[in-house]
Amino acid sequence: MGQAQARTPAPAQKETGKTAPAKAEQANARQMVIIDDEGTSLMHIALLASPKIDVVGVTSVSGNIWATRGAAMQLRMLELMGKDKVPVAQGALYPLLNTEEKTRRWEALYGKLTWKGVWMKEWVEPTQQSTPPYRTPQDVSDIPGGAPKGHVLAEAAANFMIRMVHKYPGQITIVEGGPMTNLALAQRLDPEFASLAKGLIYMGGSFNPRQVLDNRSAADFAREFANSPRREFNIRFDPESASITSHAPWKSITVVPVDPSTATQLTPDLLARVAKVAPAGIRQVVSGFEPGFPLWDEIVAAVLIDPSVVTRSEQLYVDYDSQFGATYGDTLSWREHYQPGLGEQKATVILSVDPGKVDDTLVDAVSRAR
Structure with missing residues (x-):
């Protein structure tokens, strides 16, 4: 046995030489992704424009806006x-268990939430950000850029994602920018779903964010976490789906929580830079983005396109509290050896990024739109 092993190096070296071009080609291959999100953002534009990314599908889920409206916005953005x-596949209209009435009941018991997405009617206190219109799930009027000409697929988002990971096993990264309802449904429908994907990267969760930027808008967003450092909207909207997804057997999980976003901002200057290099059809949509918000989903795009934007990360086991109580939807995390051992998966948690490099990465990606 030992002698046989000793004879293997020469053939192995020769084989490596033969496969070098194939390996180089694989290294230069575009990353295949499915974007699952509420509507559209600079994240979508950057990923669709980047020559490093191959978006094989876009799916909608309810969160900030209803999945119906989100799908219409996604169709129109793709057309432009x-x-x-x-x-485009339309996804879950409602969370697995959470409801508007349960949210009101929770607030009566434990205090007001800063943001409630589709259930938002007014801010608790004055803010620089506009109050979004309170819409019904059927209201798909006033789509930025006009009503789409195309139509969504006949299959639901969860089924579409299942079909695609079976078609391209080990090749598709799921990019999650909203609540994880579709991912949880896909995992429950097909226990192989997560293991067949290349990995998952998502914006969600909150560990210990701090105010970094010194301006009113940034201070407003950072203040939200002063007394609730483990609460974040994408997870809080559907905690059960986040917990199911966190226990699924992904090959890799990358978490982009709120923490790095407090050092970033969608400034008028950044919007102007993006609009200047954006495809003509999408400039009006970009110009319509409201400034002042942190770069939440956009950090996900930047990390995918250029991982060197990350300045600090940590390996943690991550889960989310799905018990209806004061900490419903809060982020749970453990270092190695301290996790409960109930199927939690280890994740790479992005804790800080280079804000200037994130901005430059986004602008460069949009400038390369084909």
Whole structure:
């Protein structure tokens, strides 16, 4: 046995030489992704424009807006970017268990939430950000850029994602920018779903964010976490789905929580830079983005396109509290050896990024739109 092993190096070296071009080609291959999110953002534009990314599908989920409206916005954005061949699948309209009435009941017991997404009617206190219109799930009027000409797929988002990971096993990264309802449904429908994906990267969760930028808008967002450092909207909207997804057997999980976003901002200057290099059809949509918000989903895009934007990360086991109480939806995390051992998965948690490099990465990606 030992002698046989000793003879293997020469053939192995020769084989490596033969496969070098194939390995180089694989290294240069575009990352295949499915974007699951409420509507559209600079994240979508950057990923669709980047020559490093191959968006094989976009799916909608309710969160900030209803999945119905989100799908219409996604269709129209793809049309304006000349990417109308990218399929759009409409996803879950409601969370697994959470409801508007349960949210009101929770607030009566434990205090007001800063943001409630589709259930938001007014801010608790004055803020620089506008109050979004309170819409019904059927209201798909006033789509930025006009009503879409195309249509969503006949299959639900969860089924679409299942089909695609089976078609391209080990190749598709799921990019999650909203609540994880579709991912949890896909995992429950097909226990192989997560293991067949290349990995998952998502914006969600909150560990210990601090105010970094010194301006009123940034201070407003950072203040939200002063007394609730472990609460974040994407998770709080559907905690059960976040917990199910966190226990799924992904090959890799990357978490982009609120923490790095407090050092970033969608400034008028950044919007102007993006609009200047954006495809003509999408400039009006970009110009309509409201400034002042942190770069939440956009950090996910930047990390995918150029991982060197990350300045600090940590390996943690991550889960979310799905018990209806004061900490409903809060982030749970453990270092190695301290996790409960109930199927929690280890994740790479992005704790800080280079804000200037994130901005430059986004602008560069948009400038490369084909």
